[in-house]
Amino acid sequence: xxxxxxxxxxxxxxxxxxxxxxxxxxxxxxxxxxxxxxxxxxxxxxxxxxxxxxxxxxxxxxxxxxxxxxxxxxxxxxxxxxxxxxxxxxxxxxxxxxxxxxxxxxxxxxxxxxxxxxxxxxxxxxxxxxxxxxxxxxxxxxxxxxxxxxxxxxxxxxxxxxxxxxxxxxxxxxxxxxxxxxxxxxxxxxxxxxxxxxxxxxxxxxxxxxxxxxxxxxxxxxxxxxxxxxxxxxxxxxxxxxxxxxxxxxxxxxxxxxxxxxxxxxxxxxxxxxxxxxxxxxxxxxxxxxx
Numbered sequence: 001x002x003x004x005x006x007x008x009x010x011x012x013x014x015x016x017x018x019x020x021x022x023x024x025x026x027x028x029x030x031x032x033x034x035x036x037x038x039x040x041x042x043x044x045x046x047x048x049x050x051x052x053x054x055x056x057x058x059x060x061x062x063x064x065x066x067x068x069x070x071x072x073x074x075x076x077x078x079x080x081x082x083x084x085x086x087x088x089x090x091x092x093x094x095x096x097x098x099x100x101x102x103x104x105x106x107x108x109x110x111x112x113x114x115x116x117x118x119x120x121x122x123x124x125x126x127x128x129x130x131x132x133x134x135x136x137x138x139x140x141x142x143x144x145x146x147x148x149x150x151x152x153x154x155x156x157x158x159x160x161x162x163x164x165x166x167x168x169x170x171x172x173x174x175x176x177x178x179x180x181x182x183x184x185x186x187x188x189x190x191x192x193x194x195x196x197x198x199x200x201x202x203x204x205x206x207x208x209x210x211x212x213x214x215x216x217x218x219x220x221x222x223x224x225x226x227x228x229x230x231x232x233x234x235x236x237x238x239x240x241x242x243x244x245x246x247x248x249x250x251x252x253x254x255x256x257x258x259x260x261x262x263x264x265x266x267x268x269x270x271x272x273x274x275x276x277x278x279x280x281x282x283x284x285x286x287x288x289x290x291x
Contacts, residue, residue, distance in 0.1 A: 013069030098203030142193030145264035
């Protein structure tokens, strides 16, 4: 059961989700109109958002902070809540909403608000990426990051647009060599992409890490050597294990991935540009979240 008279801060990203906009403020205010909780709404502007969120948390002293947006918005908010008792809530407002789907948080606004008040609070792991980023969900270098870069530059949205870019990039068949040093690995691979997986599936529904857990104190490296029709079918339609000759999965607590040539990189759906080094370290139980 929720704490009575909670302070709940809503961090709303008004540009999440492309052209499909929701007027969040009146919906949220109407829901809480007859409830004892105190709410405050904060709209992000794209400028100094981290500082804005940090100051709002300091001024309002919330019990729960709700990220209203996509995976990038969730990571932005979560970064301010690490290793604190403040609970993160999620409302779907992005294009893919991978983390919300991972946690079975429904897209129906009223049910999502019910979950924020009455859901189960659990601690989950967070992956620290390089010096300044965190990943709650899935980050990767290679094919998918390149698709996200193209998707971000497009004026169109939706899964069909993503699919078009997917097949366009896949057709070019760009394999890259990466060196991975992790708990039980120290070798070079030829890959389409490497996924740093804290969760199991992308917002598209593709299951890339079937045995992943958010609270096991580890993350997985999913090394994709070959993308075949059979493996794609497994990702979208089944929970079967991958052919290890085509997709290898290693569990670890830390990893350093390096490439001679710079390669596309994304963190929780946010394109980060081209890099030739990524360092990932698990932060066990660093975030309280309501599901």
